[in-house]
Structures are given as C-alpha cells and as structure tokens.
Amino acid sequence: MKNGWIKIARSNEVSLLKPYVTNKIKALPAMCLWREPDNTIAAIERFCPLGKEDLAEGKITNNGVVCPKHKITWSSLGNANKSTALTNTISYWWPTKEISGDVFVKWK
Numbered sequence: 001m002k003n004g005w006i007k008i009a010r011s012n013e014v015s016l017l018k019p020y021v022t023n024k025i026k027a028l029p030a031m032c033l034w035r036e037p038d039n040t041i042a043a044i045e046r047f048c049p050l051g052k053e054d055l056a057e058g059k060i061t062n063n064g065v066v067c068p069k070h071k072i073t074w075s076s077l078g079n080a081n082k083s084t085a086l087t088n089t090i091s092y093w094w095p096t097k098e099i100s101g102d103v104f105v106k107w108k
C-alpha cells in the first residue's frame with residue numbers, strides 16, 4: 001500500500017457520541033475514530049494497546065476515548081492519561097482530514 005491519504009469513512013459517520021471503528025483492510029490496521037470537541041477527527045488503533053479490548057465499546061470524552069476494560073483514556077495522539085504498569089505504552093495514531101464529506105487518514 002502506498003503512503004498517502006486514504007478514505008476511511010464518511011464525515012457524518014464519525015461523531016463525538018460513540019466510536020466509529022473500521023476493520024483491517026489489507027495493510028491498513030483496524031482503527032477507532034471519533035470527533036474531538038474542536039470538531040477535528042481522531043484516529044487511533046481499534047484494539048487497546050494494553051489489553052487488546054475493542055474500543056468500539058469505548059466512551060468518548062473531551063480527553064479522548066475511554067477503554068471499556070480498565071478505563072484508561074487514549075488521546076488523539078495515542079497517549080494514555082493514567083499511569084499504568086506500562087507507562088510507555090502508546091497507541092498508533094494517524095493524522096486525519098475531511099474533504100467534501102469524506103474522512104481520510106494519512107497512511108505512513
């Protein structure tokens with residue numbers, strides 16, 4: 001898969017009410033997207049880097065998505081907001097942009 005912007009969703013599918021998740025497609029991993037309070041879109045890996053819980057069942061807050069299993073909040077830059085046994089654990093994340101009602105992630 002070439003580097004570049006890849007369409008991942010429609011703008012109206014991504015909200016600040018609940019996570020929008022995708023499945024793995026070829027080399028593109030499964031992702032969890034949500035809308036931030038400033039209306040930008042965050043995209044991190046779908047399965048929690050700590051316990052591999054599915055963030056589809058997570059809750060969106062002003063600080064990111066809360067994992068349903070151990071309640072750690074993951075920010076749009078993949079950082080955990082709580083100290084854990086794995087303090088250096090971060091989630092992969094991707095830049096996003098919207099054009100004409102479509103959401104793109106930058107594959108790198």
Ligand code: FES
Pocket residue numbers: 048049050051052053067068069070071072
């Ligand atoms: S599995 Fe996500 S915080 Fe533990």
